[in-house]
Amino acid sequence: MALIPVAEAQARMLALRGPLPRESVALVEALGRYAAHDILAGRTQPATDLSAMDGYAIRFAERPGPWTVVGESAAGGGLDRALQPGEAARIFTGAPVPAGADTILVQEEATRDGDRLTMTGEGPPAIGAHIRPAGGDFREGALLLAQGSAIGPAAIALAASGGHGTLPVHRRPRVALLSTGNELVPAGEPTPGALLPASNGPMLAALLGTAACIVTDHGIVRDDREAIAAAFDRLAAESDIIITTGGASVGDHDLVLPALEQVGARIDFWRVKMKPGKPVMIGTLRDAIVLGLPGNPVSAFVTAMLFAKPLIAHLLGAARPVPRPATARLAKPLPSTGNRAEYVRARWAEGAVEPLSGQDSAGLAALVQAELLIIREAEAPPLPEGAEVEILPFA
Structure with missing residues (x-):
């Protein structure tokens, strides 16, 4: 299967399923979600001068x-x-x-x-x-929040001022995390020989836990096709999104794809034209969307930013689930890119963005310093200091 561009992969992922069912919740419970339909003012604010x-x-x-x-x-x-x-x-x-x-x-x-x-x-x-003056803020019947708009603290105050005690939103997605690999042990346990602590589960739980979703880390499953298939079969019955890390490449021990096929999943695409994070996989298993991310922790972080977070926002009913990049000036030059789009970890430096020296896909120490991604298209020429680049901030 040929590599596909990031934008196409994101669009195909979002087309797999519409937003989750609607529900009405108390104002504070709507925080981090999106308006399920237009919210109109039920009163005038202020009601009098x-x-x-x-x-x-x-x-x-x-x-x-x-x-x-x-x-x-x-x-x-x-x-x-x-x-x-x-x-x-x-x-x-x-x-x-x-x-x-x-x-x-x-x-x-x-x-x-x-x-x-x-x-x-x-x-x-x-x-x-x-x-x-009366009506200086808004009048009865005015549009307060458009369908698909984000509900933050200010939107909650606006809705309350408009006479609303509850808001229509979409149900929070249930996200299941699953790490695969014989080399992994739970974080905090001894790692003799070639064993490694499983860092992706805690990292993704923390990253996605800031969204309005319910995240459950189901730990590690060994490199055994039957065990992986059984985990998928079980999680599909209780999840809206299943996110795996590792095992989605083409090696003898990469068993995620065969296990998914065994339980009847439909794979929409596999492998994306990006660096880091090429082995991204998207499919469906019954009503659940399966998102396979790379095993290297930096690749898992970057692809979660580009795929997992937009998918959650889409299921929550966001009008624009894929965030628009911002622009900034380079603090240091950047070399040309190869045949894949590159997502360069960087940080702010006196109002400009500085690419970090450690760009290895397993380098967590450098990732901790990063505050944003610099987005570079495939086959892009070198860029000098001061050049304008597109960026995706982490927060």
């Missing part, structure tokens, strides 16, 4: 006064009558502006002697000064 400052509600034409203070308006409760000519009302930030008033005289520019109020500063600059 409100004061933006502490001071006095007056008529602008009556400057510089004096006025007679006839009452006060505080947040949550306004004056119970309209102001008449020559009258003012004490007012506090967030309080309703009384009928008959059109401007706020801030308290720093006013002097009060009993009920007598005079203006001692320059006064309001224009009619309507220091008033938040």
Whole structure:
């Protein structure tokens, strides 16, 4: 099977299945998910004119006064009558502006002697000064959140202000992690000889755990076709996404593909035109999407950024699950690329991006220093310091 470009691989992966079923959840439970349909305002915000400052509600034409203070308006409760000519009302930030008033005289520019109020500063600059008008934020029926938009803390506040106590979202994906390889032992256990700690499971659980999904690390399965097939068969019944690391290449001990075929999986593609991470595999097993990532930890991290995270966002209903690259300037030159797109680990250096010296696909020490990926197309020419490049930040 020929290598396919990253963008084509991502598009084919997302076409395998639509977003998960909808559900309605409390506002805080919607954090990190995406609106399942357009969210409209159920009320106007603010519902009435409100004061933006502490001071006095007056008529602008009556400057510089004096006025007679006839009452006060505080947040949550306004004056119970309209102001008449020559009258003012004490007012506090967030309080309703009384009928008959059109401007706020801030308290720093006013002097009060009993009920007598005079203006001692320059006064309001224009009619309507220091008033938040009704509907200034949004009006009832206005679009608050478009379908597919991300729900963060600000969106939750907006929805609450718009009269919503719950939000329509898509169910959180259930993600199963499975590491393969006779050389692996659980992290923290002794590693005599050629044995290695299994770092991919904890790493991916941490990376994907920041998304609105349910991640379960099912540990290590040995290089045994029957054991791998049985694990796939079991996980397909309880997962939306199965992510494997290792065993998806073409060696005698790479048994992920044969095991998937044994349990009836359909492989959509295998091998992507990228570096690191060429042996990426995508398929379906019943209702689950199977994503096979490379065993080398750096390759697993990079391909999880490019495939696993967008797949989770897609199942959550994101309008744009594949993030758009940003741009930055190079702090150091970069050589030309080969016949695969390259994802260069880099960090920020005084406002520019600096490629790291350690680009080995198993080099975790260098990965810890990385803050972003520099995206380079296949067959790209060398780039000098200061050249503009596309980047994918880690956060």
